[in-house]
Structures are given as structure tokens and as C-alpha cells.
Amino acid sequence: MSGPGRLTRRRFLRRAAASAAVAGAAATLPRVWCGAAETPGPAKSRVVVIRHDALAAEGQGPTPGRVREILDEAARALTGDAKAADAWARWLKPQDRLAVKVNCLGLPTRPAVALGLVEAVGGIGLAPEQTILWDRTNRDLKAAGYTLRARGGVRCFGTDALEARGNGGYSADVYTSGATGSLVSRIITDEATALVSAAVLKDHNLAGITGVMKNFFGAIHNPNKYHENGCDPFIADACAQKPIRDRLRLVICDATWPQYERGPPARRQWQWPYGGLILSTDPVAADRVGCEILLRKRAAVGMKPFDAVGRPVRHLASGEARGLGVAKLERIEVVSIGRPWLDVA
């Protein structure tokens, strides 16, 4: 069996450096969890929903360059900055090592969305080599269309690629948060100073929806333990794991072709070309907005809301209760760019 990796001197120094970088960044950057009770800031959390015909293209979809332009516009809208670089610089520093958690289980985050983000943060000096696109396993990433790469350009690999460090690529320490107790991917604990959740907007057969919050089930070693009671409060607790909470800077939800029924497996008949991206620093608010989009679509096609089909979306309220963000729509400022965000035709 695989035991915990020994803490070598090299590993100790690497971890210490990563921790120091995280602490330093946290001291200089604005708080991510805006709107939470414990956090001074605006009364409302801001969520940008940007829609564009290019995002609704089928197949591979838009190019990363086109996505970058769209993300730049969304970032400016989110912060109010005139220049995109100023907006990105609010969340990331040129020396950051950025881990972008994509979701490859079932309907995946489109590679163009993740690569567009890499191009966008390149605008403030983050070289591609400083970014890792990752999920649980190499197999999942490959199946979702990602090109695995350990070095030479934007890196892309699964947590399992680090299994030589022990525990299948997960931390030696158990991190406890609320009802969860988990090992966390070493991509977060050992490699990253900053984290972005780049999830997909889709229906979930237990939790109602899966978005930027549940995406972090793919960052812990035992997500199978946390699917009861509609995954609540486990989704919120997993998001609040210290290594995740300390590093999370931004959330992006791929709503280019969301799925409103029978997720998380990809089912084409329940997807539609919404052509959107959701951007926020508040993961709860971003998922609330995503949830409203799916609810609106379900209503438009004559489907009952999640509550009525036995899978109420509970984790948003739990997320707010834990200070992760804002769950109530009336406390969320939705900045809609392009077609109105609730137009789901």
C-alpha cells in the first residue's frame, strides 16, 4: 500500500516556500470571499455573465485567443478597471504559480476556456509554465481533450501524476473542515500559490447542480464519502478546506453549453448553446447565478425545479453559512454582458 510520503529536506523547503508565497499574496491581495458576513466589502457580491456567439460554437468551440478577449472583458466588468491587466493583477501576481482546476468528469470544462484563461493571465506576466491545468487523473484530462504536458509551456496533468510523492498524489496531512476530513491534491499544497476553479455548469443527479464549488470534490482524495444528503454540507466544507480557501482567487464557470438535466454525465439532448461564461470572486454567488440559469431553462422546457424532483440545491446556503460567499440572489449584483443572462431560449 502507499504510505505517506516522507518529508524530505527538499520537500520541506518547497512546501515552506509555497506557504510563504501564499501568505504573502494573501496579505497584499483583496479578499476573495466578498460579501460574506465576516468580510467587509460591498453589500452585494458581483457576478459577471458574459455571452457571445463565439462561445456557443459547437465542437472545439472558440479559440483560446477569442476566449481570452471575452475573459478580459468580463474581468474589466467584474472589477471596474479600464484595463484588463489591472483587473487580473488584482487577483494574481506575476510570480504566482497558478493551478486551474478544470472539471473532466462527465461534461468537461472546454480546453479553450482554460487555455483562454492562461492567455489572459499572461497579460500580467504569468508565463505559461507557471500555470497548471489539472484534475484528478491524467486519464480524465485526456478524455476531455486536454494535452498532457509536464514541462515546456502550460503544464497539464492529473493529481495522480504526482503519486510518486505518496498517497496517490495527495497530501500526507488530513485537512478537516466541517463534516469533511480529506487529503488534498499536492497540486494545490505543493505546487500552487494561487487557485482558480474553472468548472462547468451542469445538472447533478444528487446535488441539483454542479459548478465552481463542487468542482473541488476533484481536489480531495475521498469525494465518494460526501455524496449523501445532496452532497450537503460536504460541498461547502470541501471548498472551505484551508489549502483551497487560502489560494482561491477567482472562479470561472463554463456555461458555453450547459446541461440542465441528467448530469453529470454528458447528455447532448439536455445541453443547449447558452454561449456564456460566469466570472466572480464569490464561488457561492457564481453557483447561485448558474443555478438560476438552469432553473430558468428547466422551466422553459416544462421541467420541474430541482426541489420538486428530489434534489434540492442545499450547498449554496451552507456555503453562505460558512462565510464562503452570498447565496441569496437579491444580494448578488449580476453584470450581464451580451444577451440578457436569464434569456435561455
Place this chain on the structure above:
Amino acid sequence: MMPNGRTTRRQFLTALGAGTCALCAARALGRDISGESTSGARTQVAVHDAMWFERLPDKAVRCLLCPRECVVAEVERGYCGVRENQGGDYKTLVYGNLCSTNIDPIEKKPLYHYLPTTTALSVATAGCNMECKFCQNWRISQYRPEQVESLLILPENLVRIATVRRTPTLAFTYSEPVVFYEYMHDAAALGRRQGVGSVMISNGYIREPALRQLCRVLTAVKIDLKAFTEKFYADQCAAHLEPVLKTLEVLADTGIHTEVVVLLIPTLNDSADEIRQMAKWLVDHMGRDVPLHFSRFHPTYRVQNLPPTPVATLDRARKVAMDAGLRYVYVGNVPFTEGGNTYCPSCGKTVIKRVGYNVDPAGLKDGGCASCGHKIPGVWTQQQALAFKPKEMAAPKGSVM
């Protein structure tokens, strides 16, 4: 559960030898099952059809193996983390994927009334259908198959190793055998045909039809009764008490030799009142002769804030349980205590003396007290073990096997 002892050089070499033997045997036989890599590196995850599930609309499945009855969408896994929905078919990812292999004294399981002084070829895969915060083996039980290093040993090779090593028993143990049910079932059935018995060391979280089917091939069972309150099961194990009690009732009904272990954790499940109620329930539902072991807790996993169980607490629990009517109550994880011995309930003489894993059954003769002849319940010969047959039942409905 087990084990708490360090691996000795002898044990290591034994395990290594067994593993090498199995690999050689597998190659020589040219047998393998379809395997695929789910990781970027060395861990191989074998895929095998699962038993005990039903198909639901849109390629979902409902697992019928344990009381959780997980509804699993395509591409997802059940609570145990080792059973996966692949395109509407339910698969086990741990068929023969052994992450632990040792030859242990049978007393280490602990089974005190089953072939004393013999050994058991003890194996485990990753995974469990509970999440006990105090799990002594959490580094395999709470992991998914691709997160541990495993060796593929198919049932034929496992039985062959047992035969070559002259171990009369296979023990499915360490993590939670219920989650590697298919492998356990097939290996136990094969072993039975070749003169090797099989014991399951389990939390008892299994549905009745699957359990009854399994009892047709097993020769003994040990159940961890975590506590006697629903609150403990809910708070500490993410599970429920009632299904475990149901399992104990079913085991008693089948007549298979069963022993029960309770890990006493200071302040959480060690009150005299709770132990009294538990013992009374065991007397009422399993009889006075079911062996009960109180085992010592050591801080681990998510329960690091409590001390090891005081020996006095274990001794007190033993007395309470015996006062409630149980005849064979033991204290475990403590090397030098009279609570480790088996005494004749008739004349009081020592029948089996134990100091650690040193066992002296001099007081046992023909399955009874050598002094007064009183019959001691248990399985004392391999012939007796292999002769066991449970009460038959009608084939369960609503399941796909």
C-alpha cells in the same frame, strides 16, 4: 480493526514471498483480467463485473450490496469508492487488487474460538462503506483503488498461496471486505472446494441477501460492533446502527460461527450502561455463547484528541458484559491480561491461555474443557470449518448478479 503491530522482517519477507509467488503463478497460468490504467503512473486498476445492483433509467444503477443503496450515475462511484458505473454497467475496481497481504495468527483477527494457534492468509483492497473517524487502517480503507499500490492476485492464486504456505484460512480483513465482495465470494468458494476456509472481518454493513449468499462460502465471521447507539454510528462512522444489528441477527440465523468486537473509545462508547445494553442485546439475539471482544483504541486519523483506552476500562467492560450473561468475553490489544484467556463456564478452569499471540490450548480437548468436558462453542477443526452449511433461503428478488 487490524493490524496494530509493526511489520516484522519475517512478516515482510513472508508477504513478499507470497506476492512473488502469486505473480509467478499468474504469469505461468497466463491468466489475467482486463485491466486499465486510471492513473498517470504505476497503479493498475482491474475492472470486473459487480454483483448486487439494479439498473435504473438513463444508465444509472442502484447498488444493492450495502444498506446505503447508492444511486450511481454514469461515470460516478458509490460511497465505497471502489464500485463504478461504467456506461450503465456496474463494475468493481478491486477484484484481486490487493493492497495488503500478510500471514497472521488467527487470534489477530481476533477470532478466539476458531482454529486456535493457526494462521490466516490475510488480504485487503482499498475502500470501505463507512467513514469511521477513528479507523486504525484509514490509509487503505479511506482510499480509492488508484491511490494505493496494489498487487493483482486472482482467487486461484490466492488459494494456491494459502495451500503452499499451509495456512488453513483466508481472512478478508484490514479494510472492509464487503466492498470487495465479488473477490471475497469467488476466493472463498474456490478455497472451500480446495480445503481452505474463509473468514470475513467486517463492519457488518451489508444487505441481507448479499450476506446470506456469502455465508454459503464463508466458514466464520467477525463483526465490528462500533457502539450501541445510533448517535455514535451517525457522528463517528457516517452510518447507522440498525443494519449492523440486522446483520448480527442474520448471522445468528445462519448458524455461522461469529465473534463480535467492540473498540472502546474513551468517553464516546465506553459507558457501563451502553455496554450493559449491548451485552443484553447480544444475549437475546445471538445467545450467551457468542464471543465478545473489547479492544483498545489508539489515537489516529480524525480522532487524535482522546487518549488510548485505559486497561481498567476494558476490564470493567468485560465484567459488565459477563454480568449481563455473556460467557466468553475478552480484552484485546492488551498483551498481559487474564481477559485474554478462555475459561470454562462450568468449572472455571483455563481452557485456552493467551499471552499476546502466544496461544496454549492445552485445556481444550475434543472441543470441550479438558477438565470437566463442558463443550466450548467454536470451530476447533478444519473439518468442522469446511462442513459448515447455512440455512438455505429463497433466491433474493430484485437483484442482478
